[in-house]
Amino acid sequence: MTRADAVAAVRNPLAFVAARWTPAPRTVRRAALSALVMSVVIVVTGGAVRLTGSGLGCPTWPKCTDDSLTATSAMGFHGAIEFGNRMLTYVLCAAVGWAIVAARSEKPRRRSLTRLGWAQFWLVMSNAVLGGIVVLVGLNPYTVAAHFLAASALIAVAAVMWQRSREGDGEPRPLVGKPVRQLVWFLVLASGLLIAVGTVVTGAGPHAGDSSEVDRMPLDWETVAKLHAVLAWIVVTLTFALWFILKAVDAPKSPLDRTRDLFLVLLAQGVIGYVQYFTDLPELLVGLHMLGSALVWIAVLRVPLALRERAGTTVDLPGPAAEATVGTRA
Numbered sequence: 001m002t003r004a005d006a007v008a009a010v011r012n013p014l015a016f017v018a019a020r021w022t023p024a025p026r027t028v029r030r031a032a033l034s035a036l037v038m039s040v041v042i043v044v045t046g047g048a049v050r051l052t053g054s055g056l057g058c059p060t061w062p063k064c065t066d067d068s069l070t071a072t073s074a075m076g077f078h079g080a081i082e083f084g085n086r087m088l089t090y091v092l093c094a095a096v097g098w099a100i101v102a103a104r105s106e107k108p109r110r111r112s113l114t115r116l117g118w119a120q121f122w123l124v125m126s127n128a129v130l131g132g133i134v135v136l137v138g139l140n141p142y143t144v145a146a147h148f149l150a151a152s153a154l155i156a157v158a159a160v161m162w163q164r165s166r167e168g169d170g171e172p173r174p175l176v177g178k179p180v181r182q183l184v185w186f187l188v189l190a191s192g193l194l195i196a197v198g199t200v201v202t203g204a205g206p207h208a209g210d211s212s213e214v215d216r217m218p219l220d221w222e223t224v225a226k227l228h229a230v231l232a233w234i235v236v237t238l239t240f241a242l243w244f245i246l247k248a249v250d251a252p253k254s255p256l257d258r259t260r261d262l263f264l265v266l267l268a269q270g271v272i273g274y275v276q277y278f279t280d281l282p283e284l285l286v287g288l289h290m291l292g293s294a295l296v297w298i299a300v301l302r303v304p305l306a307l308r309e310r311a312g313t314t315v316d317l318p319g320p321a322a323e324a325t326v327g328t329r330a
Contacts, residue, residue, distance in 0.1 A: 018105040025165075028113075031095075031102035032165040035120060036158040038088075038095040040294045043151050045085045047290035051283040055139045055209030057082030061132035089128055096120045099161065110169055116161035123154040139214045141203030148199050152297055159298050163305045170311035175252050180245060184304050187238045191300040194231040195293060201228050206281060225277060232270060235300075239263045242303075258306040262299040269296050 023031075049055055057071070057078035058064035064071050064083050071079035100117035103110060127150040134143045174181065204221040208214035243259045269292035276285035 014101065014104045017101060021105050022107045023102050023105050028102045028106050029165045031099040032162040034095045035099040036162045038092040039155045039158045042088055042092050043294050044291050045088055047287050049082055049085045050209040051207055051287055052081050054078035054081035056135065061135045092124055096124055113161065113164055116157055116164060119157045120154060123150065123157060127151060127154065139209045141215060141217045145199035145203050152195055155294055155297055156301055159301045167310040172308040172310050174308050175255060176249060176307050181307055183242055184307060187242060188300055188304060190235050190238060194235055195297060197228045197231055198293060201225050207286060236266050239266060254306045258302045262303055265296050265299045268292065
């Protein structure tokens, strides 16, 4: 490596890598999928922190204690769980970073795909700070709810990037009519509301996240849970109606398959939800329900993404000299 190469690598490492490496489309797809998988994993492990009462296992932030960056043996099981979840944030960052590098290096350059990767990065950073605030305010239920909603936003962006990595950059061509697309967006809105109310159920419910006294939302937990169930049935009904409408208008296979997948995931999530409700919220089932929430959200988002198709575009590839230009922006 020459001195000029070293300077270029320091000033713009993404452009430097992109000038010397062209990943296969399969590599880009796998990188985007790894970021999506890790965004789900971090939700599940965050749920494990709460359900094991380890939310204040590390009582401060960004250090684990005032005197130690890491958990100590004296902190026991709860400290290990909470600190382990914090460490997984670095794994998530690595997965998102890999997705950004792969997207930036793809030829022809896909700026929209790279932007989706950077959007994930900033969501991870902001949610890490929000997670620290959650600890500093003693697991205030409103900040816990915001923390989960931010994680859901990360899953949404990761799911979109994964889908976009599997298609071209041509203008989207609708596969169904406008009324069907409007129904789907109403389904997405109802699903988002379902998830938001789910955070209220958590905030008012018994699993506070720590064995110490933690404030809860001043709401009747069972009433909010019933509202959550009503919204779930609305989402299920909309999904069922959408599938029949897509069949009636002879829609392509992809929208039908994604709607069917969503219906099956909703049914599984509904079974878990009712069982946990009638068995006094055992921790394992609550954890499975959190995983189901992430999977439902992904399945919901895949439906509107399946309602259009994008063809590849023909773009002249830049020469090596242009790609290695020091001033090129990532």
